[in-house]
Every structure is written in C-alpha cells, then in structure tokens.
Amino acid sequence: MRNLNSEEIVDICKQYNFWTWAAQKNVELMPVTDSKGVYFWDEGGKRYLDFNSMVMCVNAGHGNEYLKNAICEQVQRLPYAGPHMATxxxxxxxxxxxxxxxxxxxxxxxxxxxxxxxxxxxxLARAVTGRHKILAGYRSYHGATAGAIALTGDPRRLAWEPNLMGGVVHFNGPYLYRNPFHSEPGKETEDYINHLEEIIQFEGPSTIAGIILETVIGTNGILIPPDGYLHGVREICTHYGIQYIADEVMTGFGRTGKWFAVNHWDVQPDIMTMAKGLTSGYAPLGAVGMSDEIVDFFRSKSYQSGLTYNGHPISLAAAIANIEVLENENLIEASFERGKTLSTALKKLYEKHACIGDTRSLGLLGGIELVKNRETKEPLAPYNASSKEMQFIHSRCMAKGLYVSIHWHIILIIPPLIITDEELLEGLHIIDEILNEVDRMI
Ligand SMILES: Cc1ncc(COP(=O)(O)O)c(C=O)c1O
Structure with a gap:
C-alpha cells in the first residue's frame, strides 16, 4: 500500500466514499493515524481523550497488543472458512x-x-411464534438495515417511511426524567408496565412475536429502567408467549459494569443480540444468542437465512482475545468501579451547573441531559435538532482534545473500560469548564 499524507487521505476518501448520516458535501473527516489506551491522535499529532470508545465499541481500549496479535495469528492460521465449517x-x-x-x-x-x-x-421470533408483530420502544436505536431501522424508535427511521418492514408497533419505555405518566414516586414501574400491557391488548397478544428492548437505552439518552421493569416485561412475554429480545449491542461486554446490562436485574431474555464490545471493534462481528426452545424449533426445520461471513474466523479470533482481555484485566469490575467515580462526578456537576437537568449512568455508560431551565425542563436543543449551545459544547470539546458524542441535548460519556479515575476526571473537568460557559449562555 502506498503512503499518503493527511490531505491526500481526506481528499481521496471524499472523492470515492459515500458517507452515512450526513449530506455528502457537509461531511467532516478526521484523519486518524494512531491510537493507544484511551487516546487517539490525528494527523497533526493532536491527542484526543476518547469519551465515546470511537463508536461506543472499543471497550478493551485502543491498540491492545494481545488482541492485535490474536488477529494476526488467525490470519496466518486460517483467514477464512465458510459458514458451515467447524473451526x-x-x-x-x-x-x-x-x-x-x-x-x-x-x-x-x-x-x-x-x-x-x-x-x-x-x-427467529417470528418463526418460533408463528406471529408477525414486533413491539419496540420509542427512543431506541436498533440499526440501519431494513428491519432494524423499522424497529428503531427515533427519527432515524422517518426518512424511510412509509416503505418500512411492516408489523412494528412502538411503545413508551421508561424515561423517568420526562415521565409522560406523571407517576407517583415508586409507581413508575407499574405505570410503564401497564402501558405496555395496554398496547399488547390493543394489538392482540396472539399477533405479537417479540418485544425488543435496549436494556439501557444508549444513543437516545442513557435511559435506565427502574427496578422491576424488565422483570415485568419478562413476565408479560412469558404470559403471552412473546419472545423477549434484549438488544445488548451497546450495553454488552462490561459497558455497564456487568457482562451484560440484563445482569443488573437478573433478567433472562429468549434472544439476546450483541456486537460492538464483542470484539471491542477490532474486527466486525455481531451475534444472536438464543434459547434452547428456538434451536429445538429448528431441529428438523431449516432456518431460511444465511451470511457469507457467518463465523468469519478473524472476527471470532478477535472476540475470543477480547473476552480474554476483559477477563484477565478485570475490566468488567473496573467498569463497575469507575462507574462509581463517574456517577459521583456527574452528581457534582449537576449540583454546580444550572444547565444540567439530569445525569444518569450505569457503569461506564453515562449521560448529561442539558436544559435551558430546570423548572420547565426545556431541553437545550429541541427534539431531533441541535442548538448553538450544543454546537458550542461539541466544538469546545474537540478543541480541548475531548472526543465526545452529543445526541441533541445530551452529552454521552462512554469511554474505554480501561480508563483510570484520573483520565475520567480529566475528561469531566473539560466538560465542567465548558458548562461554566454554557451556564452563562442560558
Ligand atoms: C443498541 C444498538 N443496537 C444496534 C445497533 C446497530 O449496530 P451496528 O451499527 O453494528 O449495525 C447499535 C449501533 O449503534 C446500537 O447502539
């Protein structure tokens, strides 16, 4: 491969690539050249503290030698094998x-x-139940392919309407800070479960194949379900013969301080989807975990589906090494411990800044919800939009070397699990300084 300088990289990428989630002429590209630990560097040598684990996936941290070597070894041993080959x-x-x-x-x-x-x-859910509807939450993201975008309960779905996969019905999952049911304290779980039960009755329980839920809502604001909610969903699913699908794509592999977010409430889904932290992004891989019941259903019946890269050996080797790193470096426990630091620091920020309406975190999955006014809870950017204040926060973070994801009026905090308390506080200090300025703007 020939060597290109940073200008050539950007220019040629722009010429030949088609970009997602942006108008082609507006896309801003960062030529990244190196990464290590919780940092990465751009071509000019500027260092960024990665508060988003790139795309919420580099759980094991950047440039892990063990992981890199495992991938290289697999390339040497067997770089590819077909989907029906045992490796x-x-x-x-x-x-x-x-x-x-x-x-x-x-x-x-x-x-x-x-x-x-x-x-x-x-x-799978449709096949085993013989039913067609899938219930999914508003304020959810489940992916951009045809079926997954239909499940998605945020505006990313709207561009593709009305030609979406049919049979998806959305409902309100828990968002305690903006609870549409105005529940009495302690009654939130009951109200949200009653709402779900009502939707099921309206739709007809015998038409519903599955309920899919991000265990903790990720990009749509780090929404943590109240205790009892997921158990309630599990009970409803069992009662009506509906498959409970836990989407743990973002929350899996230690992100929330346990292997999977469902572990916090000891919930047993029928189907569990994973990706991102499964390889810490070192190779592309997703997985669908499923119950015995599903496999039994297909014992003597063919599953009519397939992928050329089902079980790509390089990705699988990356996942194995990644799980070993998470285990050997105690990164699940580390996420739990650093999560306490994050939660305490977020509470302090809340006490200090008028522009913060709410803070939420579980392990190293955190969010700061910004408002114009604490009383009215008016968000600092309207729904599905940005604002000068949020743009200011983003550009100031980038200028100060903090790589962070901002979703409308919410700052997401999703660093690699290897982050130290000092590094975490270093990033939060940058946010603290910027919010001082935002307090004066509102
Ligand atoms: C909860 C959740 N589910 C599914 C997806 C889709 O994953 P991918 O981008 O690997 O297709 C994402 C990606 O952000 C996600 O956050």
Whole structure:
C-alpha cells in the first residue's frame, strides 16, 4: 500500500466514499493515524481523550497488543472458512459466550454487526411464534438495515417511511426524567408496565412475536429502567408467549459494569443480540444468542437465512482475545468501579451547573441531559435538532482534545473500560469548564 499524507487521505476518501448520516458535501473527516489506551491522535499529532470508545465499541481500549496479535495469528492460521465449517475459533467462542451470557442463552448465530443480529432476531421470533408483530420502544436505536431501522424508535427511521418492514408497533419505555405518566414516586414501574400491557391488548397478544428492548437505552439518552421493569416485561412475554429480545449491542461486554446490562436485574431474555464490545471493534462481528426452545424449533426445520461471513474466523479470533482481555484485566469490575467515580462526578456537576437537568449512568455508560431551565425542563436543543449551545459544547470539546458524542441535548460519556479515575476526571473537568460557559449562555 502506498503512503499518503493527511490531505491526500481526506481528499481521496471524499472523492470515492459515500458517507452515512450526513449530506455528502457537509461531511467532516478526521484523519486518524494512531491510537493507544484511551487516546487517539490525528494527523497533526493532536491527542484526543476518547469519551465515546470511537463508536461506543472499543471497550478493551485502543491498540491492545494481545488482541492485535490474536488477529494476526488467525490470519496466518486460517483467514477464512465458510459458514458451515467447524473451526477452532467458532468452537471456542461459542463455549465462551455460553458461559458469560444469561442462563437462558445457549446457542449463537454470528453476524457482522448489530443490525444484522437484530434482523435475525426478528426472523427467529417470528418463526418460533408463528406471529408477525414486533413491539419496540420509542427512543431506541436498533440499526440501519431494513428491519432494524423499522424497529428503531427515533427519527432515524422517518426518512424511510412509509416503505418500512411492516408489523412494528412502538411503545413508551421508561424515561423517568420526562415521565409522560406523571407517576407517583415508586409507581413508575407499574405505570410503564401497564402501558405496555395496554398496547399488547390493543394489538392482540396472539399477533405479537417479540418485544425488543435496549436494556439501557444508549444513543437516545442513557435511559435506565427502574427496578422491576424488565422483570415485568419478562413476565408479560412469558404470559403471552412473546419472545423477549434484549438488544445488548451497546450495553454488552462490561459497558455497564456487568457482562451484560440484563445482569443488573437478573433478567433472562429468549434472544439476546450483541456486537460492538464483542470484539471491542477490532474486527466486525455481531451475534444472536438464543434459547434452547428456538434451536429445538429448528431441529428438523431449516432456518431460511444465511451470511457469507457467518463465523468469519478473524472476527471470532478477535472476540475470543477480547473476552480474554476483559477477563484477565478485570475490566468488567473496573467498569463497575469507575462507574462509581463517574456517577459521583456527574452528581457534582449537576449540583454546580444550572444547565444540567439530569445525569444518569450505569457503569461506564453515562449521560448529561442539558436544559435551558430546570423548572420547565426545556431541553437545550429541541427534539431531533441541535442548538448553538450544543454546537458550542461539541466544538469546545474537540478543541480541548475531548472526543465526545452529543445526541441533541445530551452529552454521552462512554469511554474505554480501561480508563483510570484520573483520565475520567480529566475528561469531566473539560466538560465542567465548558458548562461554566454554557451556564452563562442560558
Ligand atoms: C443498541 C444498538 N443496537 C444496534 C445497533 C446497530 O449496530 P451496528 O451499527 O453494528 O449495525 C447499535 C449501533 O449503534 C446500537 O447502539
């Protein structure tokens, strides 16, 4: 491969690539040249503290030597094998995943990412139940492929209406800061479960194949369900014979301080989708974990679906090494511990800044919800839009070397799990300084 300078990289990328989530002429590209630990560097040598784990995926941190070597070894040994071939990485990863996933999950179908995993989850739920509807939450993101975008309960879906996959019905999942039911304290779980039960009655329980839920809502604002909610969903699913699909694409592999977010409430889904932290982004991979019941259904019936790269050995080897890193470096526990630091620091920021309406976190999945006014809770940017204040925050973060994702009026905090308390506080200090300026703007 020939060497290009940063200008050439950007110019040629712009010429030949087609970009997602942006108008082609507006796309801003950052020529990244190096990454290590919780940092990455651009071509000019500027260092960024990565508060978004690139795309919420680099759980094990950047430039991990063990992971890199495992991938290189697999390339040398067997760089590709077909979807019906038994390989060593396929055997070992299956065994590992079975151990770390909830007790209800025993078998795995490998895909290339989260959206493909959710596509297969929809098919499985529909096949085993013989029903067609899927219930999904508003304020959710499940991927950009045809079925997954139909599940998505945020405006990313709207561009593709009305030609979406049919049969998806959305409902309100828990958002305690902006609870539409105005529940009495302690009654939130009951109100949200009653709402779901009502939707099920309206839609007809015998038409519903599955309920898909991000266990903690990710990009749409780090929305943590109240205790009892997921158990309530599980009970409803069991009662009506509906498949409970947990989307753990963002929340899996230690992100929330446990292997999977469902572990916080000890909930047993029928289907669980994973991606991102499964390989810490070192190779593309998704997976659909499923119960015995689903596999039994297909014992003597063909599953009409397939992928050329189902079980790509390089991705599987990356996942195995990644899980070993998470285990050997105690990164699940680290996420739990750093999560306490994050939660305490977020509370302090809330006390200090008038522009903060709410802060939420579980492990190293955190969010700061910004408002113009604490009394009215008016968001600092309207729904599905930005504002001068939010743009200011983003550009100031980037100028100060903090790489952070901002979704409308919410700052997301999703760093690699190897982050130290000092590095975490270093990033939060930058946000603190910027919010001092925002307080004066509102
Ligand atoms: C919760 C959730 N599900 C699914 C997806 C889709 O994953 P992918 O981009 O790998 O297709 C994402 C991606 O951000 C996600 O956050």
């Amino acid at each position: 060593q990485p396929r055997a070992i990863l299956g065994e590992l995943l079975e151990k770390i996933t909830p007790d209800s999950i025993h078998h795995f179908l490998f895909t290339l990412g989260g959206a493909e995993a959710n596509e297969n989850a929809i098919k």
